Amino acid sequence: MAGAPDALTLKRHRDMEGRRWWVQARRVLLVLLAVVLVAALFNVFGQRPHTSIAAAPRASLKVYAPVHARSGVVYAARFHITARQDIKDAFLVLDPGWAEGYTVNGLAPQPLTEADRNGRLAYGFGHIPAGQSLIFFMSLQVNPTNVGHRSQNVELDDGETHILTIHRTITIFP
Amino acid sequence: MDIVPRAVVAYVFILFLMRVVGRRELSSMEPSDVILLVVIGDLVQNGVTQSDYSITGIVLAAGTIGLLATLTAYATFRSSRIRNVVEGEPVILVEDGKLIERNMKNERLTLDEVMEQARLQQGVESLGDVRWAVLETSGSISIVKKE
Numbered sequence: 001m002a003g004a005p006d007a008l009t010l011k012r013h014r015d016m017e018g019r020r021w022w023v024q025a026r027r028v029l030l031v032l033l034a035v036v037l038v039a040a041l042f043n044v045f046g047q048r049p050h051t052s053i054a055a056a057p058r059a060s061l062k063v064y065a066p067v068h069a070r071s072g073v074v075y076a077a078r079f080h081i082t083a084r085q086d087i088k089d090a091f092l093v094l095d096p097g098w099a100e101g102y103t104v105n106g107l108a109p110q111p112l113t114e115a116d117r118n119g120r121l122a123y124g125f126g127h128i129p130a131g132q133s134l135i136f137f138m139s140l141q142v143n144p145t146n147v148g149h150r151s152q153n154v155e156l157d158d159g160e161t162h163i164l165t166i167h168r169t170i171t172i173f174p
Numbered sequence: 175m176d177i178v179p180r181a182v183v184a185y186v187f188i189l190f191l192m193r194v195v196g197r198r199e200l201s202s203m204e205p206s207d208v209i210l211l212v213v214i215g216d217l218v219q220n221g222v223t224q225s226d227y228s229i230t231g232i233v234l235a236a237g238t239i240g241l242l243a244t245l246t247a248y249a250t251f252r253s254s255r256i257r258n259v260v261e262g263e264p265v266i267l268v269e270d271g272k273l274i275e276r277n278m279k280n281e282r283l284t285l286d287e288v289m290e291q292a293r294l295q296q297g298v299e300s301l302g303d304v305r306w307a308v309l310e311t312s313g314s315i316s317i318v319k320k321e
Contacts, residue, residue, distance in 0.1 A: 004266065004306070005306055005308070008264055008266065008308065010269075012263070013263065013264050013265060013266045014266040014269060014274055014277070016276075016280075019263065022262075023280045026196070029190075030194055030195075033194065071224070072224050072225070144226075145176055174180070174183075
């Protein structure tokens with residue numbers, strides 16, 4: 001029996017001498033790939049919404065929005081205010097992280113006022129009677145260049161009076 | 175322009191994926207292989223250019239991939255070690271009419287696939303007539319029949 005074809009050696013290309021590690025390495029890399037995919041199923045990379053809740057004697061606030069997302073994805077954030085006492089001039093004050101690196105596709109219902117409050121976005125909704133609720137939606141799209149962590153705190157005020165704050169951070173993957 | 179790093183990441187990831195999934199998928203065209211190769215192209219395009227429809231975007235993305243392909247080819251030409259990592263090495267599947275079972279198993283190849291290539295390339299009817307069958311780095315199987 002002659003030797004292997006030119007440029008091949010029996011030890012290396014038939015018996016896999018010095019190459020067996022690659023068979024194992026390939027299996028390990030495939031498992032690692034599967035781990036990343038399973039992590040995605042568990043929302044590690046978003047964008048399943050997460051509910052954040054804060055309550056105060058005067059009102060409660062629920063924010064239902066992802067805390068992990070990826071560049072380019074479209075989602076809606078839901079803000080649910082429940083007034084336990086009369087709120088004469090309700091304001092949702094959002095960190096700039098709610099708008100920076102995003103395209104804001106729409107707000108519903110349209111706030112009565114939109115303003116800046118010391119570098120944050122202030123949406124005014126007017127009077128919410130005791131026992132009543134207000135639900136506000138923001139339709140957002142993450143811009144492709146928006147990557148990393150951003151603070152997305154949400155504050156509920158009555159005029160200039162602070163009622164409560166929800167502390168949130170969003171992580172955006174490339 | 176983040177389109178350049180995106181293209182670099184896409185190139186490196188696809189290279190990694192192709193090496194990890196194995197050579198069989200590179201050349202065979204079974205239904206699952208067609209899905210892998212066709213779908214990857216579309217998915218990668220979305221991730222690289224995103225909503226950029228500009229000519230500049232095309233130039234940057236295609237230019238980056240082209241440059242990386244050239245650099246990879248140059249590196250594999252210059253260094254056998256890099257070539258082994260990037261392209262892999264041939265694997266002998268049949269020697270003198272005898273299957274190397276362990277290599278067939280590692281590459282997830284069946285006797286049917288080897289014999290198909292033997293018939294197509296050399297008109298060989300029996301495994302006993304195959305002198306060498308080698309899984310090449312391209313994913314194709316080359317057949318040398320007995321004299």
